[in-house]
Amino acid sequence: MRFHPERWTKVYMDWMERIRDWNISRQLWWGHRIPVWYCACGEMVAGKAAPETCPRCGGAALTQDPDVLDTWFSSALWPFATLGWPRETEDLRYFYPTSALVTARDIIFLWVARMVMFGLEFRGEVPFRDVYINPTVLNIEGRRMSKTMGTGMDPLLLVDRYGADSLRFALINRCTGEQDLRFSEKMVEDTRNFANKIWNAARFVRMNLDQAPAPATPPARSALGLADRWIVSRFARCALEVTHSLERFEFREVCQRLYDFVWSEFCDWYVEMAKQDLREPPAPAHAAVTRATLGWTLAEAMKLLHPIMPSLTEEIWQALPHEGRTIMRAPWPDGMERWIDAEAESQITLVIDVIRAIRGMRADLGLAPGETVKVELFAPERPQATLEEAERYIASLTRTFGLAIHPETAPRPRGGLSSLCGPVEITMAVDSREAAQAMRARLQKQLAAVTRDLATLEGRLRTAEFIEKAPAEVVEADQRRRDELSTRRATLERYMGGLGS
Structure with missing residues (x-):
């Protein structure tokens, strides 16, 4: 038998090793009557049924003990008494022992230990293999x-x-x-936002699906585009990790992995890339592949999420093309290893990093969300091929026009801003002196604000009284913020240097 979290094993074993006699008599209105009878001659008789006569003197005036057994004595019988014991019923043979017990730490001794004792005594084996202890x-x-x-x-x-x-x-x-x-x-409010995110993504998928039945597997690997291969691979890893964590009763890890996959990888990235593929498919048949991948991935993700969010996932699954009456009976995602595609994951990771870097440059420059810019990328041969394949995603998700992708040896434009993202150099063009002056003015304003905030933080962190009296987490947060501001100041100064005087 295993406890989850594992530390409760020591608590359980420590109590078992120091166990004392158990006072089973209680004066309560309800309970199992103690099966002991007393005779006037002093004889005490215990039995499953009331004795007709005293085995010592032969007298018939026997009185049953008025007390009842302790509540936990009868509760200890629960794993098998509910299944028909002491009769050997079909339910008892099928369901005993069960797999897991979920309970609280304050009844480990009162209930868990006694169910184990009685299970071993009356059935010859423990009533469950895993015990999960809920937090308070x-x-x-x-x-x-x-x-x-x-x-x-x-x-x-x-x-x-x-x-x-x-x-x-x-x-x-x-x-x-x-x-x-x-x-x-x-x-709970934050989780409601997560549920809304899932619902909106599901609505987009339903609006774009054909009426064909849902495929049992994604389209053939040869038909998948780069983004499709990536999301199928990421789902495969998610399914493996969620299954592993569920088997180990690591429920927070399950929630975090599903949250990251559904919110970030599926909704924020794949759905946005799929929108571009549906608007301008790179090949005539690719739109159908994108729809099939969207539908399959969402339906399978709902299966993983169903144990935690049963109502939402059932509603979405029923609205998608599906087989069967309920998601509760749908097969759990299995055999996912064959869909893992490390190359596609590496390629899309590079694409996402470049998109984030360009977005970061836009934010540093204070550009409005609707304002487009001209961007050029310089990369070695293999990253260049990846960026060219994903060019439509980069352009649409960064609001750039005239996106150009060059070999790393190509000459750089003059008068622009540049930033490195792994093996890729990103340059953002500044078309005129007037544009450069306006950009410089924005950068100077941001630099002044960053410098002011940084000076305030550094002054506080140099104060011995603050370091001594402030909570450690507050000091650590200020130190992280100081490092972030220092990095941002260096970036802004580098951008201003690129604009010239």
Whole structure:
């Protein structure tokens, strides 16, 4: 038998090794009557049924003990008594032992240990193989939730405001293996935003799907484009990691991996790339491949998310082309190893890094979201080929016009801004002296603000009293912010140098 988190094994074994006699007698109205009878001669008889006469004196005036067995004595019978024991029923043979027990730490000794004792005594084997110990839910200040103390939250109100799935995900996402779980309504609100993100992505997929039945697998690898190969590979890794974490009862890891895949990789990147492929497919048949990949990936991702967000995932799965009556009976994603494509992952990682770098340059320059710029990329042969294949994604996701991709040996333009992103050099053109002056003015304004904030932070961090009295996490946050501002100041100064005087 294994405890999850594993540290509870020591607590359990420590109690078992120091176990004392158990007082099983209780004076309660309800319970299992103690099966012991007393005779006036002093004889005490225990049995499954009431004895007709005293085995010692032969008398018939026997009185049963008025007390009942301790509650946990009867609760210890639960794993097999509910299945028909002591009769050898079909349910008992099929369901005992079960696989897992989920409970709280305060009844490890009262219930878990006694179920194990009784299971071994009456059935010859433990009643379960895994025991998951839930954390105690506290409020955000670390106090126990209590109506009388005013520290509790009504889960039904949270469900009304944000939905049951949002509450479930928020709670499970906080199961880090720690003893206690600090919780606030803000966590449920954040998860509601995640649910909305999934719903909007699903609506986009449904609007673009043909009426063909959902494929059991993605389209053939030879038909997939670069972005399609990437998202299928990323889903394959996600499915493997989620399955592994579920088997190890690592529920926070499950939530985090699904959140990262669905929100970032699928919604933020693949859906945006798919929009471009649907608007301007690189080949006549590619739009159908993109639709099939969108539908398959979303449907399979809903299967992984279903144990945590059952209502939302069922609703979306039913709206997609599918086979079967319910997602609960749909096959779990299996055999995913064959879809892993390390080359496609490496290529799209480069593309995403370049897109982020260009977006960062735009932000540094203070460009409006709708303002387009001319960008040129210089890269070695293999990265150049990747960038050329993904040119339509880069141009649309960075608001650039006339995107040009050159070999790394090509001459650089004069009077522009440049930045390095791995093996790729990014240059942003400045077409005229007037444009350069306007850009320089924006940079000077940003540089002044960054320099002012940096001076304030450095002054605070040089103060011994602040370092000694401030919480460690506050000091660390200020130190990280100082490093970020220093890097940003150096970047702005480099851009200004590239613009000339």
